Structure formats: C-alpha cells, structure tokens
Amino acid sequence: MAQPELVLGAKLGSGGFGTVYKGAWGVRTVAVKKFSISESESTKGAIQHEIRLLQKLQDRHIIQFYGATFHEDRLVVIMEYAECGSLTRVIEERQQKPKTQLQKQQQQQQQLQQQPLAPLDWPTKSRIAREIALGLAYIHSMMILHQDLKSDNVLLTRHMEVRLCDFGMSTVKTTSASRVSADVMKGTVGWMAPEILAKRPQYSTKSDIYALGMVMWEMAANCTTPFKEHRDNLVIMSLVKSGEREDLPDDTPADYRRWVERCWEQDPHKRPEAADMFSEPLTNNISADVTATSISTPPTTPILAAAQNISRQASPGLTAHTLAQRARTRQASNASPTGLSLNGRSNNNYNNTNHTSTPAHESREFAALKPLAIKDDTEAQMALARMYERGDGIPKDDAKAFAWYHQAARLGHLQAQFRVGEMFRDGVGTRKNDRQAASWFQKAVDQGLVVAEIALGAMYLDGQGVEQSDETAVLWFRKASELGGDAEAMFRLGRMYEDGRGVEQNDLEAAEWYLKAAEKGHKDAQRRWLDVWTRSRTRTLQD
Template sequence: MDSVQPQFSLKHSLLVLGRSLGSGAFGSVQEARWGNQPCAAKTFFLSQSDLDLQSIQREISVLQKLRFRHIIQFYRTHEEHGRIHLLMELAEKGSLAHAINRKEIGLDDWVTKRRLASEIAQGLAFIHQEKVLHRDLKSANVLLTRHMEVKLADFGLAKVKSMTMAATRASQSKVGLAGTLRWIAPELLFAKKPEYTTKSDVYALGVVLWEMAAHCTRPFADQDNDAFVALAVSQGDRETFPVNTPTEYRDWAERCWSQDPENRPDASEVALIAGELVEANGDAGGEGDDRSFVDLSITDADLTYGLMLQSGGKQGGIIRKKTFYDDADQLHHIGRLPSTDDDEVVAHMCKAAKQGIVEGQLFLGWIYDHGRGVDKSEKDAFWWYRLAASQGPVVAQLRVAKMYELGQGVDKSHAKAASWYQRAADGGSAEAQYRIGSMYAEGLVVKYDEEEALKWYLSAANQGQIDA
C-alpha cells in the first residue's frame, strides 16, 4: 500500500470520528472533524484484497488532481491500527439517491432538477477536460451539501483517459456488477474489448437525469434479472419518463442515452443547456457559497496576489468592479487581464477558474479564444466564457452573444445571441446596445419596433458607439 502517501498523514489527536454516514463493499464513511474542520472520513482496512487497495489508490490519485466546485474535495489520508482514513469534504445531505428515496423537499421542483442536472454535468465536463473518466456515475455517487449543491464522488473506478473494461469488470466483481450494470452504456455490455469513453459517462448521466425525473434510483426496477436488463438496453430499450416531465428535460436526457455514442452530447453541452433553462425559469438553488476546500482553496488574497504579480505590485481589480469594457482584448491590452507570459500568474488564474471565480473563467476563455499558451479552441473558449457570463460581467456576456451569432464553438442561434446581447445591453455594453437596436430596426428575432431601436441606438451613442 506504498502509494497511499505517508506524507499526507496527520496526528490522530487531530482526527475525531463521529456518526456513521453509510457503508459499502469497500468500507464505511463517518462524519468527522480534523482539528476545527468538518469532514467525512472514508475508512478502509489494510487487510483488504490487493484489488480493493488498488481502487483506494486510484481514488486518491484521481481526487488529488481534481479541484472543482462540483467535485468532492480530498484533503489527506491517515493510517492507524490497520486502517486507512481518507479525509474528504463533507456533503451533509448525503447522496442524491438518498435524497430521491426520502423524497427530499425541492426535488419535485423542475427548476431544482435542472440546476442539479447542470451541476452534475459541469462536474462531469470538468473531469473530462482533465482527461479523467468516472465510469461509475449514478445517483448514489452524486453527493449533496447542506445547500443542495452537487459534489461528484466515488472515483474508485475512475481512470485517466480511455481504457479497456477488463480492470473495471475485475473491480466490479467486488462492488457488485448488478449495482452498476444498469448505468453502463450499451456499447460496453457485450463487446469483446469494450472501451470506456466520455460518451459512456454521458450515457450514465442520462440515466441519472431519469432517476431525478422518475423519483426512482433503480432503472428497470420491475426486472430483477440483470442479464435481461443488459440485453434489453443493448437492443435499445430504455426507461420511460413520467408524463409531467418537461419536454426539453426529457429530450436532452434521451440524447444522453442515445444508442449511438456519437449522437450523445458532450457533458459541457448538457451543462450549458441546463444552465440556460435554470436562468430562464429562475434558480431554486440553496443559499450561500458552500465551498470548503480547506487550505487548497483560492481566496481573494490569492487572486489579488496573482494580479499584483502581473501589474508590478499594483492591484488590478479586474472584474469585481463594474466595468463596461466591451471586449476581452481591451481588458488584456490595458493590463486588466493577466499576461500569459508569467507562468505563476497563469497558474493562479487557472486555479481560480476551476473553483468558480469569474476572473479566472474569463481569463481561460480569452486564452482558448486566442490560442495564448494553449491550443486555440473555440469550444473550450465558449465553455469558459459562458460560465463567466452567468456570473455577470458584460464582457463575457457580449462574447457569448457573438459566439452564438456566428456559431463559434457552439451551434449558431440568433435567438440565444439576442438573449445574451440583451443581458449585456442591460449591463451597460455599448456594442450590445447597438446590436439590440439593430435587431429592433431590422425585425431580427424580435418584432420590428422603431421606438425601441431608437432608444437603444441613443443609449449606445451616448457611450461613444460611433456606428450608432
């Protein structure tokens, strides 16, 4: 068990174990305190088989590299009396499966279901971006904080990059193939050399979306024979959605579990669609910010330090103050986006982006947009701009609008472009105000309205928009 890193161990006096949170084939989970920090302790016995210990090692290895708001955070390990404790972020409400089974208040609300779907997909998209496959996604492995925020968990079967299913099948002989088979994609079930891909995870995501819709945590619950279920799924059979399921929710869930993996969306696409639906219908999310990364989290002080490094000691304060800059390039040229020449600053901003801080998300959007220090990728640029835009900066909203209008990194949609132009215009963007004015003047997407067109043209002109 050499790779369960001894350098992460801590004095036992700092660790206090509390009530049981559950148990499984590999071990038990207890609420705990590490000093003053609440956490969860996942406990294993060193006497377990080599296969079990390999799974523990894999989970530690994967979690150490995944720092994102919707991924359960790994703190460190502690070994004593033949046991290993994995200390992790505490998700007070337990698993999504538990919440579904006990009919948690709020899960009958489609706005909440859309938000949870978006957060699950965001977590999945992040690990895929980090070249990690989950390979065991189901509601039992989605945890919820006290604010009903999603945390993906249980990376014991996760693997970096695609791999054959042999190791997974060996592991599943311990965790129970019946426990995961009903979430396994059809192309994996009977193939001689099946390989997991990101689209295999997306299939499982579709099943999780059905679980939330149907308030049921066991697909094909009326069929006890797993072999029959596997055969049916391999031939295209799927569960049915309740009649009250919103059409758009059912449609993208069914896309996720398409028989052909090529017809399944990326997790990032599901996250964006679900996020837009939440914004359109109002967010029923919990209050407050539930991030608890202990000493691994980025703080405002960290961000300020990163900005000061690139500005010679003068605080930039790039986006937290309201700004009407219309272009990320403008922000970069005047020094309000960090230089990509400083590796330390770039590392700070990437860490910020992955923990949900808007400045970092805007920065990653910009570097992918322009290919600065990374391979140019309109799709990745759109993903990060879109995450930033949902938090408010008009520069990100304007870029998202343009990308929808031009079909850059996302399917072209004049309606979605208009929606984002409107948000940026309301936020004070002169260019967005001019574009909204043009839409009213030309009757594009919106109904022709000369007075509205004139109002927006004047607003843009007053800010120096020369075309207006």
Template sequence: MHELFIGSGEQSRIFGHLLLLSAQDISAYAFHRPHDTMEDPTILIHPRFFSTKFPYPARATFSTPAQLAAPEQTTSCYGVERDNNYVYIITDYAEGGNLTEALPKLDWESKRRIVAEVAQGLAYLHSKGIVHRDIKEENILLTKHWQVKLCDFGLANVMASATQVSSFKAKGTPGYIAPELINTNPKYSTKSDIFALGIIMGKMVEKDAPSDFTTLMKRCLDNDPEKRPTASDIVDGLQVVATVRSDAGGDSAAETAHSLSANDEYDLGIKFYDGDGVDVNRAEAAERFRRAANMGLAKAQHQLATMYSNGDGVLRDMAKAIGWFQKAAKQEYAPAQSDLGFLYLFGGKGDSKQGSELIMAAASQSHAAALVDLGFMLETGLGGCQDHESARRFYLMAAELGDAEAQTILGSLYMEEENYAKAIEWLSKATEKGYAPAQCNMGTLYHRGQGVTKNDSVAAGWFEKAADQGNPAAQCRLGAMYIRGKGVLRRNASKGLRLLHKAAEQGSAEAQTALGAYGVSL
C-alpha cells in the first residue's frame, strides 16, 4: 500500500490511501496516523466521525447501531486498524479540499448552500449531545462536487463532559473562540459552535452581501449565547435567504404578483435547469418551479418535489418532497402518483397499501414508470399477489411506450429463456437510448457468444459504454478483461483493478470477490 501525504491536524497526520500500484489509483479514503511524538493513543470512534484522545492504551469504541445514522455533512468513519507502530482511522477522502481553499472561488449561491450544509451537520451533532468545539474553514472539507463534510473531531465531546475546559488550546482555534470561553470559568455549549460558524460567515461577506445573510451572521456573533440561533434556525433561515424561499404555505400576494403564468414560469425553470440558452442555475430553476407550483401547476409541483428529494438546487428535504408529490398526485398527475407510490412502497415513507394504489392509478394512465413498478410488484409478489404472466404484460406495455428500463427487463427475461433473438431485439431498443444496463447485457451476449458471434472486442466496447456511466456490472466485467488482456488493445492490470474497485465500492459482490482473488483489499 502506498501513501500520499495530504495534511496535518492537531493530533494526526493525514494520508491518502493508495490502494493500487500507480499514481492514478488513489481510492476514496483517507487515513489518520497519530503524530510520532504521541505514544499509545486511545481512538474513540463516534457515529460517522471520530475524536482522538491521548495518552491512554490503544483501543477502539463504536456506538450502538441505533446511533449510527448520520447526515451526509459529517465525515464517515469506516473503521480503525493498527500495526506495531500506529493506530489508523479510515475516513472519507474529500477531493475538493477545505473551505479555506475554496472560499475565493465561491459565488453567493454556493456560500449560502455551504453554510446551510455546515449548519445541517451541526444540527445533527447537537441533537446527539455533541459539541464540535473547533469549527473553522480548515475543518470543513468539500467533495469534488463541493458538498460539505465536517471533519477533525479531535476536540469534540459530549456536552455532559464538555462544560469545563482546562487550557486555552483545548478551547478551539484562536479567532473562532466564543466570548463565553475566554474567562476563568468557561462553559461550552452548542452556541459555541454557532459563534464559530458566524466568524466563517463574516469572512464570506462582501459589499453586495444580502442583508438577510448579514443579519443572520450578526445573530450568530451575539455576545450573549442565548441570543444566538440554533443550527436548525440557521438552516431554516438560509432556506429563506437562498434563492428558493419558503414554500411551506405558498407565497404572499405581493410575491406572486408577477406577470408570468404558471406555464411560463415552468418553461423558464426548465431553461435554467437544462441550461437552454442560459447558464445552468438549478437554484433559479427551483425558484421558478416553486412559483408555478404555488399556482397549482402539477408538473411544476412534481419537478420541485424531485429536486427536494435529490437535493438538486435546494437543500435535500424529504418532508417537502413528499408534500409536493402529494399536491401533484391529488391532481392525478401520473408521474407524481408513480414517484409517491414508489416512496410509500419501496422507500418506507408511508402506507404500502396506499403506495400500491397510487402506482396502479398511474399505471391506468399508461405511465411507463408505473407500469414497470406494477410489473415488479406482480413478479415479486410484493403487495400480496404474484403473477408472472401479468408482470410480463405490464413490462411489455411499458417497453412499447419506449421505456428503456422495461425494454432491458424484457431483454433480460428473454436471455434467461435463451431466446436470444428477442433479447437482442429489446436490448437494442434500450441501447439506442444509451441505457447502461442494456449496454452491459449486450456486452454479455457478445462475450458469451449467445445469439451473436462471440467477439470480445465488441463486448468490451459495450461494457465500456456502460462502465463510463458508472454501471458496476459493466465496470466489473471490463475490469476483468483489462486484467486478462481480452478484447482490449493491450493488457492493463492497473486499469482493470481500478474498475473492479469502483464496482466493489458500489456493492458489487462479483467485484469484491475478484479483488479478493487478486489479493487486493478495499
């Protein structure tokens, strides 16, 4: 295993985990090694993050499973390893660096989103009785998509035992320390973290800063901790400050008094969403969809719900997503009925019976995705009725409507029945749409010589198209071909192992087994 030095924290140095043998093979992990001057460290692993204390005998402590759920805004901890010299903490590797490096590049939309995500992470920690105690730009990591990952919990502690501090260094970083901590009897609370976040917000403020943002920042910096907002208050406040404003109860008459109709707002939202003649701006798109949604346009309500569900242009909020899906579904808008039914039935978000009814209602309108879901319900017996013949009939209806997923399912069923002519017929329709699972299945047919002349080169081409879209089965099979030198221009074991590793990270058991066979661990 090779190492790449990334940086140094208060209590450990951070290295990238080079899983494979070349400089291009950095995996999505980092590990933390205590400084050489520290002996026998104790590593305490909290849910989805860690704190490090010294100098006690080395051990690892994990919280109960019920406590392990954590938001995306905290750094994930994957475990602890030790050898004769060190204890290693394996965490996420944030490719985007930290906020200090990114701050000069941020526009207002990004600044607001990042502050809101930091507040979301803090709200979770505070709800679990944890005070971070060292919030600063260097401890706010960013993924390659600039999503927040809070890190460096070296000073973090549960509130019950964090009320007293014994040294200035233990209070946090100078310049971010709350006033109540600079006295002879300092008391920590969640509001200490809020003050530090206010300092960060202050560094974001420019001459054209929105007044609401600066007002929220000043509240965070209040000398009286009791007057500072909670982390949840900040999240709520930034929902108002951000381009997408409050939509819980609709707009005021003044806000909706604009000249565009609901359909015009929706069309403009699509332009901003897709970048059709304008720069892509998902937040502005969401605002346009929200306006149209508040005027009762079902397709806008559905689009806004989808964005809340995915955290696309807005802060991810499943409660709001479901609320907008419900509004559109009440208008018998089939896509909303289908998506809401899916959440109820498969996502554990509601009544499964109601989910089945919604999917059937959407299917009755010949909505392709609902027909596929209904076929799956009948194929698996989900909902209490199993009927393979009816399932295939619904798949066929969706496939004839042009649904690539249904076409691929039919192709797979025909492959199982060894009716390769029909399999190729349906898979070809799906591959024309660039659907990755169909491309992978087509590669399998050429690799095995089923219904076509065996051709590893053609197979590799299909696998590559699907692998480029992140399909784990294709990544696994193409990786094996590169390792063996089959169907590719030249053997490339390093590239093959990288592909296997990508597939394994997505949960591919086939790839995990293959990596084990090659003596490579995740």
C-alpha cells in the first residue's frame, strides 16, 4: 500500500538531536522529529536505540511511533502528536503573567492558536501522576528503565492524557537483576535518585520512581526547576545524596504528599513499584475529576454515592462486575456486529429493540456500571453508552451516549473509536464533523479494525473529511478484502472495478470480487455477480 504524503508544518521545538515539527501524514496530525545532517556515531546510535524501543512499546501511556523515513534527505521519525505539549509547558504557562499590553496581546494570540488547557487542580495533578505511573509500570514490565523521567518528557494530549516520550537514555535490562550498574550517569540532575549519584551509578525501576516523585513535586509546586536557588549541579547532587528534598506546598493533599514522600525514600527498596501506585486513588476526587473533564454532564458526588448505595443493596450476584458483564452480553446479542450498512451509514435498527428487563432491574444495573465507568473501565463505559443510545431502562439520550463512547475511545477502546467516528459522520449525539469522523476511523484502523478500513475507504470515495481519492478508497477496500476477508469490502471493491473508479474498468475482476462476497452471504453481491458475469460473458462472445 502506498504510504501517505508527509507534510511538515510549524516548528514545535528543538534539542540536541534535531528539531520537532507539527506535521500531516495522510489524515493524521503527527509530530515529526527531524534529525541534524551531521550526527556523531554516538548520536546515531542513540537515535537507532530510541527507534528500536519505540517500535517495541505499544501502550496508551507511551507516545505512539508511526515510523521512520527520509524527508528531504534527512532522517525523520513520525510520532503521535500531543496537542498540549509537554507537562513542563503546561506548568510554566500557568506561571506566566504578561506585564505589558504587547505581551498580553501575544498571549491572547497564542491562546487562539492552541488547544485550551484545563486548570491543573489537585485531582488533575493526581490523575496525571497516576497515568505516568501506569506508563512506567508498562515499560518496567518490558524490562526497560526510562532513566530520564521529568516533566519535559511527559507529553499531554488535548484531553490531558499522558504520553511518556524520549527514550534516548533508556536501558533495556538483559537480566532479572533488580539493579543495573553503569559507568556514567544518565538523566537530569534534580530528578536523579541518590543511588545514581554514587561513584558507580546504580539504576533500577526505583530510580524511575524517584523521578516520578520529582515530577509530582513539579506539579504540586507549579515549578519545573528543582533546587532552583542552587545553580551548581554539584551542590544539588550533594544535597540529594545527603537526604535533602524539596518542600511541598502546605495545601498538598495528605495522600498526594504521602506518595511523593514514598517515591523520595533514600533507600530504593522502600520506594513503591510503579504497579503499586495505582492500586488505590491518589486523591479522593480523582475519579470524579476524570469524568468532569470528559463528560458534558458529570455526576456529582451525591449521585455517585447514591449509585454506589444502590449497587450495595442489589440482590446477591448482582455485583457491579456481574451486572457489567450481563449488560455487555445482552447488548452484544442485540447490537449489529459492525453497525455498518451497505451504504456506509450506521445501522441503528437495534436502537428500537424491545427489551423484557424491568426498569427497576435496569436502574440497579446502571447504578452498578456507572462507578466502574467513572474509574475508566472502558467496557462499563461502552455498556452505559449503549444503554443511553437504545434507551435501555433509562431515557434515550444520544448526547450522553456519545460522551461515554468518546470517553472509552480516548482510552483506546477499539469499538468505541469506530462508533465515535460513525456518530461524528452521521451527526448523532454531536455536531456532524467529517474530519473528526475520518480521524477516529483512522485510529480504529491503526488498531486493526477491518470495518473501520471500509468506513475510511468510503470517506475517501465521497471526499468526506478527507481529500477525495478513488485510488485511496480502492487501497482501503482491497486491504479489508485481502487481509480482513470482509464481504462488504469485497463487494465495494467489485463495484470499483465495475465502475472503473480508482482502477481500470474490468467486469471480470468485478465479477470475481462479487463472487467472493456472495460466497460469504452478501446478498447484493449475489445479484451484482450474476449481472456482471452475464454481461462480461456476452461481451466475450461478441468479441
């Protein structure tokens, strides 16, 4: 398949290895790291090392790697674009207070060009810390140490979701030993753990945890420069080795403070593992905050308490998890498997399905699912979305259905990403937006959803949200046909051959694809195959 064209846009920043640009790669907005022409052998090695690591890492808390190529004879790495930039930028922008009228005008102009950022209140800080811990837990499970964790290397999407980046200094552990010795120090002074500052640096997962504590301090103190009163790195290193730590603000919540202090333990063995840091919320309001920043009608604390109370009063066996599973099973049996009709539009017939469940039972089920959904259980979010979409025991509300689908989609749920694309395309529960539809279909395609390839192909065919291209539509239909074995894709590919769109007109080729689709039970393909095959045979006999 032909690769999308790469177009470089605005410069986002620069560093020792090169410059990062905002770019466009097909329908995706991407970040493009363009490396300098003359790189030393050690730098080239570091670049290759980072690319190899990024290829291995597939987690929603790690910046997504799309590929590496050459652009204008320069090596470029194409990655996911995080709209809000680094956590450093998010913190520092809240420190800046323009003094002159010109500075105010410049800041206003920047705000018009940039995605508005949510305020960093304590629940948001806690959630970000939790997501960083999740990212660390993942790379540690892959036997990888980050070794340069700081707010500069924590990127945030427009929804303030964490993406860890910059693995140039990372080490892959080749043994199960808890520590790795090194001849040189890696990292940034101020974020380095005491054991790294020894004559023979000792790295471990606990070194990354110490750095996480420093990032949590950055958010708490609204400051991105540890020990800023000391300009000499040797002085800072001496302070850290002797047990000195930065002060946390007086208004720091007790549990947030407790986690930071545990991360800062002088003895690395006393620090928690990353996987242990999200076994319980960092603040009491973290779950409510996740919903408040994502759902248009957030539940209040009393509503959440009432829902949890109803769940506790449910009969034995109707626990939150069993209710969620029951909802998923029933919804799966009622819903269309793909939601895609032959004309590329959503199949919403299941919205009018009659249900025999009593309203009282459904209300208990809804109450049990909601706390799970608030805590980022994507299956529970999907269940709530479908309940709202069908009016299943609750008033039908497409807007709330869209909000829950969107929440699950942002967390990486494959079917949710596809459904959000459909709703943007059809203007259901949200304002019609073809560009957003194409973007969400692309996300689902990136995760391998065949029906999303068909939907994206249809967008290219009609020029909806993307530049019209019969050739690109053919590519997506062919991929879904040959690799996915999808009957609808085969039917569409046959139609492209029959009409000569994106390919040379060929009735025999069209008939072949119609036949393949017909053999899979596609009724329209059965009719088209007979018509096209008869026509092609007639032409052959006439010739």
